[in-house]
Amino acid sequence: MRVIARLDVKNQFVIKGIHLEGLRKVGDPNQLAKAYYEAGIDEIVFIDAVASLYNRNNLFSVIQKASEEVFVPITIGGGLRSLSDVEQALDAGADKVALNTAAIREPGLIEKVAKQYGSQCVVASVQAKRTANGWEAYMETGRERTGVQVLDWVRRLQDLGAGELLLTSVDQEGTKSGFDVPLVQAVNNAVSIPVIVSGGYGQPKHIAELLEVTEPSGLCFASVLHYKTATVDELRQNIALARASGIK
Amino acid sequence: MKKIVVLSYGLGNVRSVGNALRAIGANADVSHDEHSIMQADGLIIPGVGAFPHGMANLVESGLVGVIRKYIDSGRPVLGICLGMQLLFDKGTEFVPTDGLGLIAGSVDIIPVSPEMGRLPHIAWSTICPTEQGRQKMFAGLTDSEMRFYFVHSYAATGVRSDNISATVSYLGNNIVAAVQSGNVWGTQFHPEKSGPSGLYFLNNFISNC
Numbered sequence: 001m002r003v004i005a006r007l008d009v010k011n012q013f014v015i016k017g018i019h020l021e022g023l024r025k026v027g028d029p030n031q032l033a034k035a036y037y038e039a040g041i042d043e044i045v046f047i048d049a050v051a052s053l054y055n056r057n058n059l060f061s062v063i064q065k066a067s068e069e070v071f072v073p074i075t076i077g078g079g080l081r082s083l084s085d086v087e088q089a090l091d092a093g094a095d096k097v098a099l100n101t102a103a104i105r106e107p108g109l110i111e112k113v114a115k116q117y118g119s120q121c122v123v124a125s126v127q128a129k130r131t132a133n134g135w136e137a138y139m140e141t142g143r144e145r146t147g148v149q150v151l152d153w154v155r156r157l158q159d160l161g162a163g164e165l166l167l168t169s170v171d172q173e174g175t176k177s178g179f180d181v182p183l184v185q186a187v188n189n190a191v192s193i194p195v196i197v198s199g200g201y202g203q204p205k206h207i208a209e210l211l212e213v214t215e216p217s218g219l220c221f222a223s224v225l226h227y228k229t230a231t232v233d234e235l236r237q238n239i240a241l242a243r244a245s246g247i248k
Numbered sequence: 249m250k251k252i253v254v255l256s257y258g259l260g261n262v263r264s265v266g267n268a269l270r271a272i273g274a275n276a277d278v279s280h281d282e283h284s285i286m287q288a289d290g291l292i293i294p295g296v297g298a299f300p301h302g303m304a305n306l307v308e309s310g311l312v313g314v315i316r317k318y319i320d321s322g323r324p325v326l327g328i329c330l331g332m333q334l335l336f337d338k339g340t341e342f343v344p345t346d347g348l349g350l351i352a353g354s355v356d357i358i359p360v361s362p363e364m365g366r367l368p369h370i371a372w373s374t375i376c377p378t379e380q381g382r383q384k385m386f387a388g389l390t391d392s393e394m395r396f397y398f399v400h401s402y403a404a405t406g407v408r409s410d411n412i413s414a415t416v417s418y419l420g421n422n423i424v425a426a427v428q429s430g431n432v433w434g435t436q437f438h439p440e441k442s443g444p445s446g447l448y449f450l451n452n453f454i455s456n457c
Contacts, residue, residue, distance in 0.1 A: 002372065071443055072397065073438075120399045164368075
């Protein structure tokens, strides 16, 4: 299982909030990315926390620098609206693009990017919030409702050619109270492409609780790494222990 | 300083490969110009995406003949991911398509049923080198360092055992991870995205140039 660092960037700073809101500066994106690379991270995801809201793309220079000193896959998301935005992101040195708001507004974009650059480069980002009878997909950094059911949407994203899913629980994000296990299980069962889980990790038992029920392809970590609560090696060991003690 | 040309043919993460080469002290030039290619100490064919699209781009840009000419000169060539797949006789992704025919074999979908697991195979996987691979392509890496980043749904099949330098196991399938035929090397994984082990591997390639 891949161990992935997630860096939410605003105005050239890595920030961290709760439920994707209430943002606090935690460091320089390139410094953190390099430190995580040197610590053995499997992959890095940069999310532009504001571009989606203000139509501004300022993460490309960060990506360009990162791609010169970090030799693991780099994903960029947040504010990518069109095929030409995707092209710019890949030219800057990203290996994959994460699309949410733009995909909801224009699902055909997923298909276009997959056709042009291959499915491996398309990460469909899904922000899920619990409802009375399931989960609803949100957009604009977890602020706007879409009326779309998550389980319908992820199947559609797979059919459109998404290569993997980045699944964020808006409810759990930043709370350190554990993953939304039923959500991960439902999504993992609904699709046959890899699912990356983001939002909610606080302590080792949260990994065990998740792996008892379902095994995603990767886990995204933010606060725990930014605040040095755990190292990459410790997170990897926690995953290995949880797997050894009996996976579903 | 070794001059390596990273072939640009409208596909693939050419910047990443160039960055990795520069990080290990090579002079990397991203190009599709025949003159630059023929001057290079080594040639890398990168590539991500679909087989027919990749092959069509090589044909349309007149690069098939240039690649053959370069290989005939005896200098080292490395195909990465789709760049490796294109070295084989044919691919069956979307529509059956002829490849470069430089190494015997076909590129087919990895046989995985949905109950068994997921495609694409996106993972850091530990490869198992053959004796030939241990001596050449992966020389100097310890077993625990042989962990590389894969992202693919198709893999080479029907490859002669003396061309296989490493395999990787995925969901019960023994997949070709690296091939060698004379001066032509290929990896299914992405060395440019495989951290220090990947850079070490690329350095092995460059030392050979």
